[in-house]
Amino acid sequence: MVKIYALCVHLIYSGIVQRSREELKAIRETNPGLKPTLAIIQVIEEILRLNEDSRVHGIFLHLPQSFLSKSVRNAIKPQKDVKVMVKVTLVRGNLNIQNFLSCNSSLDAPLVGKMAVLLGLEGPLKVTLQFLLQNNGMMVQTRQWSSKHFHFEVFTKMFVAAVVICQHVVRSSRRWIQEQQYQPWRLRPLKLQPLSPVPSDIEISRAQTPKPISQLAQEIGLLPEELEAYGNTKAKVHLSLLNRLQHQPNGKYVLVAGITPTPLGEGKSTVTIGLVQALSAHLKLNSFACLRQPSQGPTFGVKGGAAGGGYAQVIPMEEFNLHLTGDIHAITAANNLVAAAIDARILHEATQSDRALYSRLVPSVNGVRCFSPIQMARLQRLGINKSDPSDLTPEEIRAFVRLDLDPEKVTWQRVVDTNDRFLRKITVGQANTEKGHARQTQFDIAVASEIMAILALTDGLGDMRARLGRMVVGSSRNGQPITADDLGVTGALAVLMKDAIKPTLMQTLEGTPVFVHAGPFANIAHGNSSVLADKLALKLVGEEGYVVTEAGFGADIGMEKFFNIKCRTSGLTPDVVVLVATVRALKMHGGGPNVTAGVPLPKEYINENLQLVADGCSNLKKQIQITHLFGVPVIVALNVFKTDTQAEIDMVCRIAEASGASAAVQCHHWSRGGRGSVELAHAVKKVASQKNHFQFLYNLQDSIVEKIRTIAQKVYGADDIELSPEAQAKIDYYNQQGFSALPICMAKTHLSLSHMPEKKGVPTGFILPIRDIRASIGAGFIYPLVGTMSTMPGLPTRPCFYDIDLDPVTEEIKGLF
């Protein structure tokens, strides 16, 4: 149910009434024309203050009519109006009138009569007004105000005004309640006039003027207080929306995955964006794209932007690719605070006695020593049920103050959002001030931080805070896992991440809504955008709408993790998978020569070659089968390049449908925008309406080895798995620590279904080697390493930044693509 609160503006009344008429007159004479204005300004100030106070849902304007100027009324946000009750008590001598004035009351005759009597009498009149909050049906008394000097004129004005306003309040309460409900969209798409040849991404992005983000928000039914604009083209959306629309049914949930890609990528992001442009702008169906926020580092390296491409883009693409709303910066700050805390703690423990550590960790403040809440939590984990610092035994003090982190077993790494290869292996702590406690460690790219994986999987502030606290940063010399909670840093991490948890709203080239939120690394984490963005979007699109999200890498990795990790965490079930294929990648799988970034494509990829396509469809078929393992229907979206021939296109669609795809369609979003994906949109609409039988691939209760083997055999097509001694030891350790019931997040190359990037098509007859196993306990998964995963990209000899520039006059950016 909707909760309604009320609050009153009565400062003017108190101001007027506490002054005698003579005093007021004097004020008016010394400040000609000033006083009434000033008073109204005060009212408006108070209203504006209440408008911004999210705890106050309503304002009761308790003013004389002369104050009910348009400016006063306009100052109130519509949603601030509420039902109120005012308890009025009049006392003169031993006469006493008490009346509740509610929204529906009018001045009844007996009351007016009694009032007249009372006001006509001699002697001091005491009036008491008590404002009552009506909160979900329960009456709560608030501040009481009374006065001994009360004038008839003022009083009657007050009553008349109160009745008028009460009626207004009833009307606007109704409106307010209505506004809390789901709002149908009134989306006004932006027109797109694709040029040929297709200009560069930044040129296309710049040629389209995005709608003000507040307008887009209004069009899709967001309330103003649910939006925090960051400039005119980006805004964070409050999670309170989930609460407001909790009874609204979800829309359809569409996952875009891909076949095993070439190193150039096959266009999953553009398919995703093209699809929502088609659904929203052309089929007039509510739809939302939920995308990952790209790492900023690679924007200046080789990769370029990640906002889609051609006429299927998120705009402004430079905002999307750069700082956005600072989420990755917040992750970097939080991640590195943990790292600094770890090394500082190791140093402090190594150089101080138990006693010194204890007196510093639990200092006497104004003569009082006490544990902070996070220290109490650590005591509980240690089994020490004491709350007075003076009660601890020396042994307990030792256990409490010494995390005893083994510097060799610190697993937490620092991060930067820069392609900085020289930070792949470093030695820290070499200054004299660190007293010889140097150790070898590394920096990862920021999106590889476990905090990013947490952001992507969390369902709210409380859950995020708990996950941050559970993060294991290393282990003690006696093998106990040490967590962020043990370091005392959890609350600070939550504070640093308080804004990052809100998804960022942007728009496509055709003015349809997009959430950009979280971008965990696809090789060591699950490579999917956030659960929260998907949940918000599913509510916003409504029952007949569509949320399209994307899984990184090929379906064997990104989609498998989407189902087994993300859907398991969120409880959401997908309605349809769109599997992206390209003739280029299929030719590669059919035996075509190597495809390398920065090198011209061999002629096999430029000229028609039906044999290569036909052979390469083995990979497509296998990925379709993988999708069916999860009981979800699949549509193949062939992302058409200009070199593809009709015969090649027809062949892929034919084989895809013969392999069990519910549909197979060609997409031209890159050159034509949403119009080029209308056929795909129709297919999605049709297939998503069918009931499916979603199921996970494994149970969490299976052993770690079983879970890995299931993925390796059923998804990758391996004969079996082979554990290194390190991997076996880790499994034993995780079993012992009770971490065995977590899902598995495979860290495997995306360039082959197997662990060998050069094996294309559908490799068979291989044993998947598990080199090592790690765990992200806060994020909540175990990640086996299959081969070496780079977590820090480098800069090439000529990085993108050579072409990037800013025009100081027009402020236009050049060279992003």
Added chain:
Amino acid sequence: MVKIYALCVHLIYSGIVQRSREELKAIRETNPGLKPTLAIIQVIEEILRLNEDSRVHGIFLHLPQSFLSKSVRNAIKPQKDVKVMVKVTLVRGNLNIQNFLSCNSSLDAPLVGKMAVLLGLEGPLKVTLQFLLQNNGMMVQTRQWSSKHFHFEVFTKMFVAAVVICQHVVRSSRRWIQEQQYQPWRLRPLKLQPLSPVPSDIEISRAQTPKPISQLAQEIGLLPEELEAYGNTKAKVHLSLLNRLQHQPNGKYVLVAGITPTPLGEGKSTVTIGLVQALSAHLKLNSFACLRQPSQGPTFGVKGGAAGGGYAQVIPMEEFNLHLTGDIHAITAANNLVAAAIDARILHEATQSDRALYSRLVPSVNGVRCFSPIQMARLQRLGINKSDPSDLTPEEIRAFVRLDLDPEKVTWQRVVDTNDRFLRKITVGQANTEKGHARQTQFDIAVASEIMAILALTDGLGDMRARLGRMVVGSSRNGQPITADDLGVTGALAVLMKDAIKPTLMQTLEGTPVFVHAGPFANIAHGNSSVLADKLALKLVGEEGYVVTEAGFGADIGMEKFFNIKCRTSGLTPDVVVLVATVRALKMHGGGPNVTAGVPLPKEYINENLQLVADGCSNLKKQIQITHLFGVPVIVALNVFKTDTQAEIDMVCRIAEASGASAAVQCHHWSRGGRGSVELAHAVKKVASQKNHFQFLYNLQDSIVEKIRTIAQKVYGADDIELSPEAQAKIDYYNQQGFSALPICMAKTHLSLSHMPEKKGVPTGFILPIRDIRASIGAGFIYPLVGTMSTMPGLPTRPCFYDIDLDPVTEEIKGLF
């Protein structure tokens, strides 16, 4: 003069006119009720697009009257209306009418007659409309549109509508021009009701609800398009404001500096904030505080927040102290991109031939090779006046592709905004992929980046870009300085910093405006907030207003740099200096015991001790004299603590005035807000109105040694300076490179006038040792190192973060102070 542009909305016309009446009828029948609405939506879309296009200042609504609905008119931002002219040409057969329809024109009789003739005739009518931009008096032709099918009804409607709108346009143009002028403030202060005892900073901050930042912006005369909100309490302000108000005289410029402080600080920030609260909220004089953005790292270490304190704070203090609008994050990203580029370049040069480097740096794209603009600039610096890559000789290629950076002489450091002591000295490049190119380096705290100093000193995008390009990152093996331009990274840095250059608007507890912008480290940089924020604020407060800014550390450091570096760069001259003193610090200078953070104060600081105060005033007197060296009057602001006695307070004020201070007043802003600083505000108002004789302490043309000696002798009171051999060698190098005419930015302890932190009062008889000299060529200063300056703070055993937490339900932050 104000430039006016015009642009037309004529898509509906083209839509209607290009269709015959029959076609329109058919459309209306197949889409009953739909078409007119859709057309209006298209108009509104176009208007909204134009609203957001900052290049377009106006819209001419060229529509039939039936389209002039309220919704269409309301869609236009007020400032978008302009003067326009439309050139209309009608041709039928060999008859031809041409007319300019301007704002002032009405339909004159001859024209109407001619039109009637023309329209009455048989045969195809050709109508041409040409819209003319009126840009600063010059007519510019735009898109022309013509039609062969034109209907009388439509045509007359068009004319009538055009005339009506033209008249409206004249009126609203006048209004628009008016809005471009300086707007008097309509500031509505927030009421403050100080409690006693004074609650914690976060409690005070949270108890006050800030005004919506857009409201504050409007109150102080900012136009909506000059503001970029970041949520509801922070906004970036566009630099275009400087252009709009270029003819507006500046307000008074007030600098808050301090005596030599204790390690606890003496409250310059609170004095600054208290002063503007007093000026704006109590004396009703326009005033602006310009503050430094604090580093986020120390917030979680020992320092706590930096948003002022008590009842003199910037709110919300947690926003101020944390990410703010991401400027420091942008600096970190830009700084570390340079670092990554340096090491990657060293590696690539070491492992590739000249030929391989050249073919990668100047690759063939679609068969064409060309230099990027930044590469052309490098060629010019090398004296190679060629633009065709195939023309370079092998020697020229070698010179071009090899920066030949000496790994031992890289001066550029990486940064993080975290107190991470283990990064003070590190070895990078130890992974196999870096092929043995490991080297020792360090991380600094982010605010120590030269890019932060540049942000603080720049006057616009073009200047910032040029400074970023000039930054010297190290030198080549043959001793040439290597710059960011040589690395090709300048444009990318400018792109990363494009938003950071805009100052952030916030507010004080009393709802008065504050700019937060840039926070260069006070020991190795100049420790002052940005030139741009000061310039914007000086325009906004107007001629009778006040801009109060703060210089880090004691006046001997922060103020000296403010005058000699910041004012020299900005061209602004200060009107008055407010010198902050505390009884506590004066007692320390008088011989009181050591003051240490985290340790209770010795009794000398709690009980009255007039002798210590009297002796300690030597430091105050000296700092007053230093101010007078620059010809600026000084007011002493005694920041009163509750332990100060009346006799102590009176003594300080007496001695201050006897020492040449124009006034000496006590301040109670911490416990009372602006009301506690009213006396200071009056003094500032009085003294700032007097003419002063500002002068620099040295000429830039003096030699480096002379400039250092002048500061050492005149400001610090040293007998002389003593250069280490390293320092002398650097001076020789800088002289040779032409860097000698830069100002000097001393890196000296702030805890003493001398280089010896333990020497309090006014040390004499010492020689100032110059250990080494460095240069920030982009920022534009040379910084001699006097002793060891830490550029990376550490975390204590019990960092602040133990107390910091976030309530997951209310989202309230606990434990920041």
